Amino acid sequence: xxxxxxxxxxxxxxxxxxxxxxxxxxxxxxxxxxxxxxxxxxxxxxxxxxxxxxxxxxxxxxxxxxxxxxxxxxxxxxxxxxxxxxxxxxxxxxxxxxxxxxxxxxxxxxxxxxxxxxxxxxxxxxxxxxxxxxxxxxxxxxxxxxxxxxxxxxxxxxxxxxxxxxxxxxxxxxxxxxxxxxxxxxxxxxxxxxxxxxxxxxxxxxxxxxxxxxxxxxxxxxxxxxxxxxxxxxxxxxxxxxxxxxxxxxxxxxxxxxx
Numbered sequence: 001x002x003x004x005x006x007x008x009x010x011x012x013x014x015x016x017x018x019x020x021x022x023x024x025x026x027x028x029x030x031x032x033x034x035x036x037x038x039x040x041x042x043x044x045x046x047x048x049x050x051x052x053x054x055x056x057x058x059x060x061x062x063x064x065x066x067x068x069x070x071x072x073x074x075x076x077x078x079x080x081x082x083x084x085x086x087x088x089x090x091x092x093x094x095x096x097x098x099x100x101x102x103x104x105x106x107x108x109x110x111x112x113x114x115x116x117x118x119x120x121x122x123x124x125x126x127x128x129x130x131x132x133x134x135x136x137x138x139x140x141x142x143x144x145x146x147x148x149x150x151x152x153x154x155x156x157x158x159x160x161x162x163x164x165x166x167x168x169x170x171x172x173x174x175x176x177x178x179x180x181x182x183x184x185x186x187x188x189x190x191x192x193x194x195x196x197x198x199x200x201x202x203x204x205x206x207x208x209x210x211x212x213x214x215x216x217x218x219x220x221x222x223x224x225x226x227x228x229x230x231x232x233x234x235x236x237x238x239x240x241x242x243x244x245x246x247x248x249x250x251x252x253x254x255x256x257x258x259x
Contacts, residue, residue: 004031007047008039015089016048018072020180021063024173032067048088052076054180075135075183118230125226126189126219135186142185143236149185150227153178157217165206172201178220187223190216 003019006012021028028051035044051068053060060071070084090098122129132142159174179194193216200208230236 001026004034004039007035007044008041010041010043013043014047016050016085018050018052019068021051021053021068022176024169029063029066032063036067050084050088052180054183074180075186077135115233118226118233121229122226125222126187127223127226128186128188129230132186143231146185146227147231149181150224150231153181153220153224157220160213160217163206163209163213168201168204168206168209171209172198175201182220182223185227190219190223193219 003017007014007017019028019031021032023031032049035047035049048069049067051060051063051071052074053063053071054074060073063071069088072080072084119129127146129142132145135142156174156178160171160178163171175194175198179191179198182188182191182194193212197209197212197216200206200212
């Protein structure tokens with residue numbers, strides 16, 4: 001609702017909005033209808049709104065027909081993301097802005113060889129580091145995504161420890177976020193477990209959640225420990241600190257929800 005009001009007020013005019021259509025309390029399809037139809041301004045009607053979803057291509061058609069500009073499936077393919085950004089943002093910018101952006105672009109940052117024990121720890125925790133680097137094209141980009149995961153997932157795990165038959169909706173929302181985030185970092189096993197627990201919560205299968213929740217949390221904590229150890233290696237810290245805006249994630253760690 002806050003995001004809708006920002007678009008309505010036009011305090012900031014966004015180039016593009018990314019939205020997970022499976023939102024708590026209000027469905028993303030309803031949000032896009034409010035933006036397109038009820039706000040009624042030219043800005044709201046033409047603002048690119050991109051759906052980020054784990055839905056199949058067939059299920060994604062519902063979002064496109066509702067008013068979303070495009071669809072990106074999770075885990076996010078960097079080539080697909082680049083194509084979307086080029087189509088809806090870059091190609092609509094004045095030429096001088098495009099040229100300046102290209103001049104400042106960091107094409108590649110080599111983060112150095114990770115110690116074997118760190119790679120083994122990540123692999124044992126279920127994080128496919130090599131595939132993640134390929135997905136996001138640059139090692140440094142993937143490292144920043146892992147950093148964001150490490151910062152935001154612990155709070156969600158705390159919520160999962162407070163399960164009760166009366167809070168299955170909140171449980172489903174929290175584990176849904178962990179599911180999508182885990183697929184994004186190429187931790188498919190924990191993503192699959194989260195998907196099964198989300199489905200159990202949405203169908204009221206409290207017994208399954210009681211049986212599997214503790215083991216799931218421990219596995220997620222192993223993932224976080226592997227990521228933390230990797231982020232503390234000198235090669236990663238040096239490369240991360242050399243990036244433009246490298247403190248952005250740390251400085252804005254409290255900003256958990258983006259428009």
